[in-house]
Amino acid sequence: MLTNLSVPILLVATLTLTNAVLSSHIKHVPSAEFPTIQSAVDVAQSGDAIVVAAGTYIESISILGKSHLEIRGDGAAVIDATGNNRGIDISNSDHIKIRKITIRHAAAEILRIDTSSVVTVEHCEIDGQSASTEGILLSTADKTTIQDNKIKDISGIGIRLATSSAVVNSIIRRNEITSATGGGISISGGHTLVDSNKTFAPGVAGIRVDLDSDDTTLRHNFIVDPVGNGIVIEGAKCIVDRNTVSSPSAEGIVLEATASNNKLSKNFVDDPAGTGITIGSDGGKSSGNRVRNAAGLAILVTGANNTLKNEHVDHCGADALEVDGNNNNIINCHFGAPGDDGFDVDGSGNIFSNLSVTNAGHRGFANAGNNNVFTHCKATGSVSFDLEDVNRNNTTNTYISCKFPNANLQLP
DSSP states (O other): OOOTTHHHHHHHHHHHHHHHHHHHTEEEESSSSOSSHHHHHHHOOTTOEEEEEEEEEEOOEEEESOEEEEEEEEEEEEEEOTTSSOSEEEESOEEEEEESOEEEOOSSEEEEEEEEEEEEEESOEEEOTTTOSEEEEEEEEESOEEESOEEEEESSEEEEEOOTTTEESOEEESOEEEEETTEEEEEOSBSOEEESOEEESOEEEEEEEOTTOOSOEEESOEEESOEEEEEEEOSSSOEEESOEEEOOSSOSEEEOTTOOSOEEESOEEESOSSOSEEEOSSSOEEESOEEEEESSOSEEEOSSSOEEESOEEEEESSOSEEEOSSSOEEESOEEEEESSOSEEEOOSSOEEESOEEESOSSOSEEEOOSSOEEESOEEESOSSOSEEETTGGGOOOEEESOBOSSBSSOOO
16 A cells, blocks of 8 residues: 555656666767777667767777667767778668767768668768768668758768669758769669758769659759759659759759659759750650759750740840750740740740740741641740741741741741
8 A cells, every 4th residue: 555655755766767777778988888989889779879978089880780779979079080981881770860970081981871771860060071982872771861961072972872772762851062072962762852952062963863763852952053063863753843053064954865754843043054954854844943144055855745834034145945855845934035046946746835035136936847836926026037937938837826026937
């Protein structure tokens, strides 16, 4: 029978036991028992947390065959991997979390995840000091989350997902990558979300999605001064939504010929040295994108069976939109003052609806293709023709309710 006195005694005993159990799952580094991080990892059990105090730890950490383990920094905890291939190597493990650790100066990858699942790396600083070939590498991984990290001075790629069939369901979110000469983010893995990352001065490409990396979503990413292209897509059924690419030395966004059935929407490409947006793939949908101050073409379509609508172009050195592909549908686009032609059409079987061009540097509409249909299209103020149909003497093109004050053929 419990008395009034025994109840608080029992409560205190329970709390004491609970605290003892909880503290047994926390391993502090450095301590007499665990002078290094690796010594704590070696004996860690499921549910343990390793708390690393401020300081520099000259070692390479191997997390092999562990489950439900967290390593977190408490203060400015730094792993210096000088002389080692990797700073942290996670393999054959699951439910691993790495938080608030600075890892620097490995010869190969600063952090590698291989044959593991449900791994989270967050709020870490990855510093290659211009020597590491990759910042974070996912080799074989499922349900990995890489978020809120700062990655800098990598001689290769900042974040790389390496094997399309073996890296799936990854989340790459809110990371900041600076000066990765091999590229900011490279995706070779399916069902990946790349969201709200910032890459500054990446080499090769800001974000690249490789062949067979289907169902990848890129959204709200910000890419500045890429030495190469901003975004390159080779995978199929990808979504590229509301990304910003600023001042690429080559092209802004490129959908390669292999990248079928993709959706491109509300992206902004500013000041590209090459073409703003290239759609070389088939069967895609593109809408609401904006290209500003392109040195060359603003938008180039070489693929087939795509639908483009509500695209915006603010100044370009060459054509606003060039269509070399066939059977595309271009709807509701309005361009002002392109450096060359507003619409330059070399493909056939395309449908153009509700389009307008003002003050083109050369021609408003230039049509060298066949069997194209133009409905409710108009151009004014072009330096040359508002419409030039190259095949005017034997045209197979159709013009319905179009207005071209200065055309090289008689319109119905």
